[in-house]
Amino acid sequence: MTPEQASARRERSDRVHALITALRALRQQHPTDAPEFQREVSRHLSALAAYSSLWRLEDFPIPDGQRWGVYQLHEEADGSLGLYASAARAGHAQPPHNHTTWACIAGVSGIERNRFYQREEAGHRPGPARLIRSGTQDIGAGGTCFLLADDIHDIEVMPPGDAMHLHLYGQGLPHLHQRLRFDLALERCEYFPAFTGIPVFDLTP
Template sequence: MIDMLHQDWFVDAQGQCQPRPTLRPWDLLQEHYYLHQFLSDVLHIIAHAPNEFDQWDYLPQIRRRVRQLVLNSYWLNTQRPDPDPKTGTAILTLYDEIGYPLTVQTVTTCAGMSTPIHNHGTWGVVALLEGQERHTLWRRMTHPDRIETTGQYILQAGEIISFQPEAIHQVEALEPTPSFTFQLYGDTQPKSRFQFEHAPFAVKPF
């Protein structure tokens, strides 16, 4: 049975948000699961992808590791910077090394703040640790060149949402409290991450 309080979701290139089976939290509990173990596990999963363009096929395994880290790492849940008063957000990079193929960070966003419409140009996994977020999903059309919305989903604390590289979304932190997320992204391909405008249509590097 899927635990609806700890649901996993997957967004494909067409902007469709699909539920994915989720293990019960108590099946993932262990005494220690450190960040360095998590990063090693994710790199091992990626290394066994058939090729670099199929890494997102391994998102079920990566989502499992993300949930395992969230459940077992008290340290992770304390890595929460205060939002900048001017921007309404704060990003804390948890690990950074030249040539490292992952982006690992926590993000705090004030309620009411929203991102531009964008993609990431790589697979992504986002765990919402506190608050609520509205994810507005889009897909890109080519005849004519434009984007259209495919729906919205309200992400609840305890849920994990993952994305194909071409997935397009806009995220808004909902009232009354800031949202706090753990975010993991793969290696972004050059010239593949974009910001979009809906009307009139426009696209530029993001």
């Protein structure tokens, strides 16, 4: 390991732990649906994402043959505060879904297109569901968005890729078993299986 790599490892570890310390304090100070919480979480995550040298794609490789590589940077012992580095090639996409917990995304590089939806009919439980699109936001370097637990979005990484984003959730992804995934064409929704087996990134300095 070069001195530069060792320095980056130490800085990444320090800055992630500083974010977690700040988040622990924020959730004591504000309800998680309060504008102050949303603004401060977004500000802290965006500040961490701005250290782009800590989030280089070569340190978070996308597995061969896949379009997405996601790495867990943190999760509290109780499963809360799931923080991930998400590296993706152009074309990586997730269908419309909610999260059942708050979520925040901050861009490091590349463009992750977020489309937002509202329910036009049903869609609160598995079965028929009709959505209407309510907005679009391209999240690139410096960009951020905050989603409440029942907000619905989809994502698509736009050409030319590759993209790196930080994703933060009130509860870690392996614990989200009641998320809903929507099929726009079929006008239905179903439970979105929790993501499991996410590799843990070694933050040891």
